[in-house]
Amino acid sequence: MSFGDSHTRETEDAPLPDGRRKGIVIGLRARTGEEYALSEQPRRWVVGSSANCDLVLDDPCVSSMHCVLERRASGSLIVRDKKSRNGTLIDGNVIEAAELQVGSRLAIGRTTLVALAAPDACGPGALGALRGRDPAFRATVDQAVKAAQTDCNVLIIGETGTGKDLLARVIHESSRRSTDAFVAVNCGGIPRELIGSELFGHEKGAFTGAHSERDGYFVEAHGGTLFLDEIGELPLELQPHLLRALEARRVRRIGGTSERVVDVRIVAATNRLEHLGTEASKLRLDLYHRLATVVLVLPPLRERMGDIVELVQGMLAELTPEHGEKTVSDAAWKALADSSWPGNVRELRHSVVRAVALGGEELEPEHFFPELRLAWPRALEDIPDSEPLEPYERVLRGAMERAIAAHGTIRAAANHLGMPKSTFADRAQKWGLVPRERPRLPLRKP
Numbered sequence: 001m002s003f004g005d006s007h008t009r010e011t012e013d014a015p016l017p018d019g020r021r022k023g024i025v026i027g028l029r030a031r032t033g034e035e036y037a038l039s040e041q042p043r044r045w046v047v048g049s050s051a052n053c054d055l056v057l058d059d060p061c062v063s064s065m066h067c068v069l070e071r072r073a074s075g076s077l078i079v080r081d082k083k084s085r086n087g088t089l090i091d092g093n094v095i096e097a098a099e100l101q102v103g104s105r106l107a108i109g110r111t112t113l114v115a116l117a118a119p120d121a122c123g124p125g126a127l128g129a130l131r132g133r134d135p136a137f138r139a140t141v142d143q144a145v146k147a148a149q150t151d152c153n154v155l156i157i158g159e160t161g162t163g164k165d166l167l168a169r170v171i172h173e174s175s176r177r178s179t180d181a182f183v184a185v186n187c188g189g190i191p192r193e194l195i196g197s198e199l200f201g202h203e204k205g206a207f208t209g210a211h212s213e214r215d216g217y218f219v220e221a222h223g224g225t226l227f228l229d230e231i232g233e234l235p236l237e238l239q240p241h242l243l244r245a246l247e248a249r250r251v252r253r254i255g256g257t258s259e260r261v262v263d264v265r266i267v268a269a270t271n272r273l274e275h276l277g278t279e280a281s282k283l284r285l286d287l288y289h290r291l292a293t294v295v296l297v298l299p300p301l302r303e304r305m306g307d308i309v310e311l312v313q314g315m316l317a318e319l320t321p322e323h324g325e326k327t328v329s330d331a332a333w334k335a336l337a338d339s340s341w342p343g344n345v346r347e348l349r350h351s352v353v354r355a356v357a358l359g360g361e362e363l364e365p366e367h368f369f370p371e372l373r374l375a376w377p378r379a380l381e382d383i384p385d386s387e388p389l390e391p392y393e394r395v396l397r398g399a400m401e402r403a404i405a406a407h408g409t410i411r412a413a414a415n416h417l418g419m420p421k422s423t424f425a426d427r428a429q430k431w432g433l434v435p436r437e438r439p440r441l442p443l444r445k446p
Helices: 125-129 135-148 164-173 192-200 236-248 285-291 305-323 330-338 344-358 391-407 410-417 421-430
Strands: 025-029 035-037 044-048 055-057 067-071 077-081 088-090 093-095 097-099 105-108 111-117 154-157 182-186 225-229 265-270 294-297
Touching: 077 088, 093 097, 125 164, 135 164, 135 294, 154 164, 154 285, 164 182, 164 225, 164 265, 192 236, 236 285, 305 330, 305 344, 305 391, 330 344, 330 391, 391 410, 391 421, 410 421
Parallel strands: 044 055, 154 265, 154 294, 182 225, 225 265
Antiparallel strands: 025 035, 025 111, 044 067, 067 077, 077 097, 088 093, 088 105, 105 111
16 A cells, blocks of 8 residues: 655644544545545554555655554554654654544655544534524525635624534535644634734744744644634734735744745634724724625524524434433423523523533423523413424424514514415414404405
8 A cells, every 4th residue: 555645835744633533543544635444453554665564655755664553452543653764743743652533644754644533433524513494594504615615715704602613614624625724713812912923923032931933823724724713803903914914825923034835724703793894893994805705694593593493402412422311391492492592502502501411301491591490480371272382383483473573574574584474374373473364254245
């Protein structure tokens, strides 16, 4: 078996901090896209440039016997360097012996190989984790997948907790850069005086505390995707430097004299909606236009309440292996549907985790909302139709009732929820949300 994947990028060994996943490494993927299987049975592979090796690398910077891969009985894969000329690195760290985890990058000479897991061990990925059937939400996800096929910059707009980071991962995982790094940076979580260093890197001695040189996030993301979350929190005086890096595709370390070429795809996100795209915004207008080649808007949870059953059931399923199966009472479904969820899907997830931790086999309102204690009325409100409603129907009924109150007409409310007007009207009449039409009396002939 041989690998023909020699390349000279300076940052191929940059760490992949968010790329690891649980599972057993069952193969390695080269830059060419070829995948090479590794048996799950305990065995040993010698890697090097010699024709006698089990894995032969066509790379002049690889030693004849560079390293060894060992499959243990537990399934883990151990990499041992064989005193190679240029060393063996895992996620940018020089190793003598270390475990190779799924998603990590093994750098040997100028060759980088990505560790792969079995398809069912990687989970559904970011795309599968974005649950919901709301038309506006699905349209945004579809646009994200289409945008991923190009290298254009993307700006994601949405309130806190709507899933902007997950949508950014969808773009990365759906792009040609999926085997490279996804580097997420919270611009609001970095001390003001360190933002320049974190983004662009610094030389040793560039400022107090700079005891060694450091590559910034741009270099870490070389070849992959750089996700700049909460871009609106970036100080105004640093925004021109970011703009220049985006335009020139070059960065200079703080205290440095030379520039470095970077190949990154930028995905930015903000929850600062006020005056966005105008001179009054905290995000410079020229930087906004550079980032906003494609703009994706994530709707808040209160505007897609029809998805709450699917969201809650999906979250419960994720918690089942550890906590066992749980059911949600009708009263709890009503409480979930009646909440405004200012923290959106993130708040909903915290509520579900809290309920599973506090509740029994059947979850009640006070488990999701501790402030309710035991005072929440167990009796459900009267519904004109005597037929009991399924949880999904009960939540849908609440969403329809709020849509009618907010928009005034059946047509406008149906459009808001993405439902056919006739279907909306039939259910609204069945559930007593609008007065039933009176039968028309036949006209009398004169």
